[in-house]
Amino acid sequence: MSNVLVLVDHTDNPGGTVRKTTAELLTIARRLGEPVAVFIGSDVQAALPALGQYGATKVIALSNPELSQYLVAPKAEALQQVAAKVEPSAILISSNAEGKEIAARLAVKLDSGLITDAVDVQAGDGGPVTTQSVFAGNFTVQAKVTHGTPIITVKPNAATPEVAETSPEVEEFDVTISDAAKTARITDSKPREATGRPELTEAAIIVSGGRGTGGDFGPVEAFADSLGAAVGASRAAVDSGWYPHAYQVGQTGKTVSPQLYVAAGISGAIQHRAGMQTSKTIVAINKDPEAPIFELVDFGVVGDLHKVLPTATEEVTKRKS
Amino acid sequence: MKIVVCAKFVPDATADRRFRSEDNTVDRAGVDGLLSELDEYAVETALTVKEAGDAEVTVLTVGPEQAADAVKKGLQMGADAGVHVLDDAIHGSDAVATSLILAKALAKLEADLVVFGMGSTDGGMGVVPAMVSERLGLPAVTLGSEVTVDGQTVRIRRDGDTASETIEGTLPLVLSVSDQANEPRYPSFKGIMAAKKKPVETWSLADLELTPDEVGGSSAWTEVVEVTARPPRSAGTIVTDEDGSGAAELVGFLSTNKFL
Numbered sequence: 001m002s003n004v005l006v007l008v009d010h011t012d013n014p015g016g017t018v019r020k021t022t023a024e025l026l027t028i029a030r031r032l033g034e035p036v037a038v039f040i041g042s043d044v045q046a047a048l049p050a051l052g053q054y055g056a057t058k059v060i061a062l063s064n065p066e067l068s069q070y071l072v073a074p075k076a077e078a079l080q081q082v083a084a085k086v087e088p089s090a091i092l093i094s095s096n097a098e099g100k101e102i103a104a105r106l107a108v109k110l111d112s113g114l115i116t117d118a119v120d121v122q123a124g125d126g127g128p129v130t131t132q133s134v135f136a137g138n139f140t141v142q143a144k145v146t147h148g149t150p151i152i153t154v155k156p157n158a159a160t161p162e163v164a165e166t167s168p169e170v171e172e173f174d175v176t177i178s179d180a181a182k183t184a185r186i187t188d189s190k191p192r193e194a195t196g197r198p199e200l201t202e203a204a205i206i207v208s209g210g211r212g213t214g215g216d217f218g219p220v221e222a223f224a225d226s227l228g229a230a231v232g233a234s235r236a237a238v239d240s241g242w243y244p245h246a247y248q249v250g251q252t253g254k255t256v257s258p259q260l261y262v263a264a265g266i267s268g269a270i271q272h273r274a275g276m277q278t279s280k281t282i283v284a285i286n287k288d289p290e291a292p293i294f295e296l297v298d299f300g301v302v303g304d305l306h307k308v309l310p311t312a313t314e315e316v317t318k319r320k321s
Numbered sequence: 322m323k324i325v326v327c328a329k330f331v332p333d334a335t336a337d338r339r340f341r342s343e344d345n346t347v348d349r350a351g352v353d354g355l356l357s358e359l360d361e362y363a364v365e366t367a368l369t370v371k372e373a374g375d376a377e378v379t380v381l382t383v384g385p386e387q388a389a390d391a392v393k394k395g396l397q398m399g400a401d402a403g404v405h406v407l408d409d410a411i412h413g414s415d416a417v418a419t420s421l422i423l424a425k426a427l428a429k430l431e432a433d434l435v436v437f438g439m440g441s442t443d444g445g446m447g448v449v450p451a452m453v454s455e456r457l458g459l460p461a462v463t464l465g466s467e468v469t470v471d472g473q474t475v476r477i478r479r480d481g482d483t484a485s486e487t488i489e490g491t492l493p494l495v496l497s498v499s500d501q502a503n504e505p506r507y508p509s510f511k512g513i514m515a516a517k518k519k520p521v522e523t524w525s526l527a528d529l530e531l532t533p534d535e536v537g538g539s540s541a542w543t544e545v546v547e548v549t550a551r552p553p554r555s556a557g558t559i560v561t562d563e564d565g566s567g568a569a570e571l572v573g574f575l576s577t578n579k580f581l
Contacts, residue, residue, distance in 0.1 A: 097463075141545055245466065
């Protein structure tokens with residue numbers, strides 16, 4: 001069977017917790033061939049159990065400290081060198097900002113086609129066939145790479161992780177990083193404060209607040225916590241300085257596709273809809289019955305979120321206890 | 322300093338966007354287009370850098386006839402010159418091929434600072450800045466929400482998924498900015514009049530020493546196999562919270578659908 005490279009997406013904390021997206025990538029990789037995980041970081045041992053649980057047949061470990069100091073160019077160089085050795089039939093990378101940038105550079109280096117933001121990947125006769133959702137979710141596109149090694153970035157929740165225990169061997173891999181790849185560097189990095197809530201792009205439930213919050217995200221956060229949900233924000237709320245940009249849902253923020261999306265005080269501008277329209281179930285609470293968001297909803301409440309959410313939070317908490 | 326803004330002409334996001342049935346490419350005919358909203362932040366960044374020092378700003382676009390409008394908008398905002406790469410053979414180019422055309426044009430323009438928006442509002446891949454940087458062998462600082470240019474040093478701040486970072490690189494360099502970077506200016510009447518006199522060059526593939534078989538649909542390294550329009554959503558239930566019952570109905574819906 002051919003090798004399929006999976007770039008491991010993990011946190012930077014000591015131990016490097018493997019993200020759920022990696023389990024999804026490994027699950028997809030098994031449909032296409034033998035998953036070979038590439039771990040860039042200092043503590044591959046901590047990641048091994050998670051990688052073995054989802055079927056990595058081999059783990060290639062790259063621990064060169066320069067790989068994390070200089071943004072993505074060195075990581076793309078490293079992957080190019082790994083690909084030259086492994087000769088994979090496809091390369092899967094998480095569809096986040098860094099992942100897409102690595103994939104972009106790799107596509108040029110390997111003279112290969114690139115597909116980003118796949119929401120599904122299946123094996124086809126001539127290689128992997130991807131599914132993407134485009135134009136604000138109004139179209140579904142199936143595509144394939146026709147030249148070189150297919151490089152595919154995959155969105156969170158594109159597959160349900162399937163356990164397939166393996167005991168992967170670890171192979172340390174030495175990379176050579178060119179000076180040219182070290183020309184942009186991180187001079188300062190402040191980790192984002194932990195909220196204790198699920199990550200926005202991975203969460204099964206998201207509660208987002210918009211202009212209608214009037215700047216008070218308290219009711220949105222409380223309702224999210226009662227549901228074990230992540231909190232998101234519309235661009236209007238972010239531009240008003242009410243919530244950090246990292247939580248913005250929409251075309252220019254994060255695109256999300258949870259099981260349940262609750263839009264509170266969000267009118268539903270096209271840019272916001274582009275970021276959440278593929279959510280399985282959509283609920284909205286808005287004072288304005290004409291708000292375009294109501295065109296999308298499975299359930300809508302025309303009302304003031306400041307009244308509806310606190311009561312709903314109380315009720316959910318009561319039912320859960 | 323020579324600043325080049327790479328600007329894309331895209332179908333209006335509020336219009337009825339669709340695909341051409343014959344080749345599964347974006348149907349640009351009959352759909353209003355405009356300068357990608359996200360590229361306005363790039364133009365604004367370039368103009369701000371120019372106003373702080375000595376620079377010339379060129380707007381570069383690759384696209385069909387109508388794409389000249391993207392250049393025009395940049396000139397109206399205050400850019401000094403425009404370049405439109407126009408060639409029938411370009412139709413159907415994917416990101417990899419587009420990055421090749423841009424890289425050739427940027428080399429010809431001898432750009433010191435290349436500014437991109439964070440992504441296009443149609444394709445939305447957000448990969449072209451990194452591809453161009455790779456092709457030109459230049460450093461890239463991407464997704465800047467704050468940008469400062471200090472002599473030869475470009476510094477950005479950005480909010481990543483896990484951290485807020487400061488990133489630094491030296492000119493020549495490729496920069497991309499997010500929609501948090503600034504507030505793009507509206508063209509003034511004076512700007513609109515002045516734009517008519519600004520030089521715009523049209524380049525063909527031959528001007529860039531590229532051949533038709535290096536770009537376009539025939540050499541795209543990805544192929545769209547199938548396009549399906551999403552079936553319209555069936556109308557949902559909407560209740561009005563007149564007597565405070567909205568919350569109970571909401572929780573009832575969540576419970577029925579097993580979200581509790």
